[in-house]
Amino acid sequence: MTASPAMPPASPAVRFLDRRTPPHIATLILVSGVASLNMSVFLPSLARMAEQFDASYAVMQLAVSGYLAVTAVLQVLVGAVADSLGRRPVMLGALAIFTAATLGILFAPDVGTFLALRMVQGVVATGIVLARAVVRDTVGEAESASRIGYITMGMAVIPMIGPLIGGALDEAFGWRSSFVLLALMGAAVLLLVARDQGETARSRGQGLAAQMRQWPLLLGSRRFWGYSLCAAFGSGAFFALLGGAAFVAGTVFGLSPLWTGAALGAPSVGYVLGNFLSGRLSVRFGTRRMATAGALVAVSGLGLSLLATLALGLCVLLGLGNGLTLPNALAGAVSARPDLAGTASGLSGAIMTAGGAALSVLGGIVLSEATGPWPLQAVMAGTAALSLAALLIVPADPRAHATLQGRAA
Numbered sequence: 001m002t003a004s005p006a007m008p009p010a011s012p013a014v015r016f017l018d019r020r021t022p023p024h025i026a027t028l029i030l031v032s033g034v035a036s037l038n039m040s041v042f043l044p045s046l047a048r049m050a051e052q053f054d055a056s057y058a059v060m061q062l063a064v065s066g067y068l069a070v071t072a073v074l075q076v077l078v079g080a081v082a083d084s085l086g087r088r089p090v091m092l093g094a095l096a097i098f099t100a101a102t103l104g105i106l107f108a109p110d111v112g113t114f115l116a117l118r119m120v121q122g123v124v125a126t127g128i129v130l131a132r133a134v135v136r137d138t139v140g141e142a143e144s145a146s147r148i149g150y151i152t153m154g155m156a157v158i159p160m161i162g163p164l165i166g167g168a169l170d171e172a173f174g175w176r177s178s179f180v181l182l183a184l185m186g187a188a189v190l191l192l193v194a195r196d197q198g199e200t201a202r203s204r205g206q207g208l209a210a211q212m213r214q215w216p217l218l219l220g221s222r223r224f225w226g227y228s229l230c231a232a233f234g235s236g237a238f239f240a241l242l243g244g245a246a247f248v249a250g251t252v253f254g255l256s257p258l259w260t261g262a263a264l265g266a267p268s269v270g271y272v273l274g275n276f277l278s279g280r281l282s283v284r285f286g287t288r289r290m291a292t293a294g295a296l297v298a299v300s301g302l303g304l305s306l307l308a309t310l311a312l313g314l315c316v317l318l319g320l321g322n323g324l325t326l327p328n329a330l331a332g333a334v335s336a337r338p339d340l341a342g343t344a345s346g347l348s349g350a351i352m353t354a355g356g357a358a359l360s361v362l363g364g365i366v367l368s369e370a371t372g373p374w375p376l377q378a379v380m381a382g383t384a385a386l387s388l389a390a391l392l393i394v395p396a397d398p399r400a401h402a403t404l405q406g407r408a409a
Helices: 025-040 043-052 062-085 087-105 111-138 141-173 176-196 208-212 215-219 222-252 257-285 287-308 315-334 338-365 374-393 398-407
Strands: none
Touching: 025 087, 025 111, 025 141, 025 176, 043 062, 043 141, 062 087, 062 111, 062 338, 087 111, 087 176, 111 141, 111 315, 111 338, 141 176, 141 257, 141 315, 215 222, 215 338, 222 287, 222 315, 222 338, 222 374, 257 287, 257 315, 287 315, 287 374, 315 338, 315 374, 338 374
């Protein structure tokens, strides 16, 4: 029998590099940002990497879709393990493994070794899962949506400039230089977390098996599923873009790696603004209203883009919509069971990432030189519409999930 979870206490004053207080928001931005950079920085180099490894583009694309599939599984385990062992040791271990795997990639002799180490790099997704859990450890739902908004706003700068940086590094020094940058950042953030992040989990001790026995309470929640699916489909439109945009930009439009990076970074312009608005407005308007507004913006933008066949031009609105939707949807999912914040964060992240892996593959499959960009746009617009529809699952009254917590008493 489990006690009802207490509301998080008032957050103490944060002192940077003081592990006795919650980690500084800059630390949470950076641990999430390394994972974000790891996803995007090498994308402009995929075609050249395929040539160097004498592999097809479809095989090299596993560096995106296969990576997403691995991180989906890891996020389920990471959330539960962090609820049991604590946030700090799990975060430190994940960053150390990521840095070692990235160094190994620099010496990968063939595509098989590269892809194997690329899958190991997926452990860095721990930073995204635990950043959300750390926020929920210390503040309530509405404020957690606000803080997650600020964290992801800071993160969004990285995928906005990451492909540009990766494309420039590729042209100047070759594709491996992007992984040199990732290794340096991994080591630097590892040291930062060691100095700044103390333990924020308010209770520990349950093993993974014991926590899994409580999953039915979480998985039986309409609130959890509605928000998780909203986040999955909302981000899925962007993952589809990642899977197909490099082909569209390079093959259909003949862009260089640098300008391919610029095209891939375009949605992040809107994402920054959307996350800023989430940070400012989520406490006032609530998670459901903000998530709905974001989904409407994304559907409208992608629908117009599809009708006008403007390729990537209106994808800035996809970024704006996701910036409004994702912080609020993820905060809503994590708040379905505050006492299982790490598990809920991991499961919702896994659902989002697994969907992203599938849509990333689909984004590449539907394209050919003959079709042009419109099949990719159709997939993205349809996925954004499903994000909006998923919110219909969420109970209209935020207090409707109180019985779920009461059942655990």
